[in-house]
Amino acid sequence: MSKTVMWFRKDLRFEDNTAFNELLKQSKLEEELICIFQLNPAQFIADSFNHKSFFKSVYAFVESAKAKKIKIHFLSGDPEHSFQEFKETYPDWQTIYFNLDERGFGRERDQKMLDFFNGKQIKVYAFQDSHLHGVKEIRKPNGENYKVFTPYFRQWLTKPKRSYEKTQKIEKSFSQLSHPIFEEGQQAFKQLINDSELPFEYDCGELVAERYLKEFIKEYLHDYGDTRDYPALDQTSKLSRFLRTGELSIRKVWHAVNAEPDSNGRQTFISELCWRDFYNMIYFDYPQQKNEEIKEQYRQLQWNNSDYYFDCWKNGKTGYPLVDAAMRQLNQTGWMHNRLRMVVASFLTKDLLIDWRWGERYFQQQLIDYDPASNIGGWQWAASTGTDAVPYFRIFNPITQSERFDSKGDFIRQFVPELGNVPNKYIHMPSTMPNEIQQSSQCVIGKDYPEKIIDHSKIRSKVLSFFKE
Structure with a gap:
């Protein structure tokens, strides 16, 4: 009996899944249909919110598949090695369906795997779905x-734009087989789930x-x-x-x-x-954009990569309340409001003159919605190094951004509780509070809340000369 594989990746659904729908349409009743999820350790970002949340979603998908009488089988290791072993175990496997990745690591993997499948005379149905x-x-x-x-x-x-296809009734039967080839992958997946607790x-x-x-x-x-x-x-x-x-x-x-x-x-x-x-x-x-500025003239920038400043930024202790609230939101929830992503990225790259790659990689760890293309694009936009980026002389003012988009300080107080009793007049610039107000609001600057690590009002000339050089 010929075997056909559906390879799931970052398409954890059955409704309007292009490859899966095509599998249902094109496969014959006599074919054995096998659903695969391949675990590639080279893609893992261990002990990160990004990693843990993704595999929680995989687990939810596996459970929903069970309700449809579909078993998701796991392979583990290098993709080419995994599918080579699969082909040796099931020589009559002849067809595979999957949704392509068009950029970054996934694109490189897919190009290698397309060559592999073609070399094994395995018919490939691959689609742009995302x-x-x-x-x-x-x-x-x-x-x-x-x-x-x-x-x-x-x-x-x-x-x-393509219309979406509602889930059709799944009348095909899917393989429930258990085989030693899947045992290692299943154990690896169980370990991933055990290690995926989120705070x-x-x-x-x-x-x-x-x-x-x-x-x-x-x-x-x-x-x-x-x-x-x-x-x-x-x-x-x-x-x-x-x-x-x-x-x-x-x-x-x-x-x-x-x-x-x-x-x-x-x-x-x-x-x-x-x-x-x-x-x-x-x-x-621009496949190198994760590690290289798109604008060539900015590839030689000498960033001021201070570990101290970076730790203050990461931990929400810069002395600028909106920046600190945003970073604490990220660290506590794995998510950050989009306006604030621009504010904190501008602060890191323009106020602190720290390499945008440091910030992008930190977001890659922390974000539960991390998308490489959008995240890298956003960071290069903020750093003025990318395509259609903000001009280098446009510098977000963290105080005016705070006054404009959190005028009463409600968001700030939610994530920076030490500022909870600070009057609205000072919530955006607590360092300007007179001593008696600091005492009455139980927020002594330098003790309960940090001093500003840098003076934004003096940064503009430094940024302009940094980029012009």
């Missing part, structure tokens, strides 16, 4: 890639993702353009973590948003979906 448009779909008339978002967005809007609540799975989507559409979408920048309101979509694991289909999001009446919030959110495609395309065209 984005509304693939990396080569939106190009200039001359075939070049876009480097600026706005003209990309204009063309992106004119392109038809905060993490709800996951297809049904949870759908609930988040419905709640966002109903409660927050239409005011999104007005409310998304205010962290205390907490009215962003929170969908990014489900999109990064594939627990939610991007086409389902697009369909749900476009089923709603037009509004400023709806248009703003649609542009955010386009940014996701844009950064995916940029990572494809």
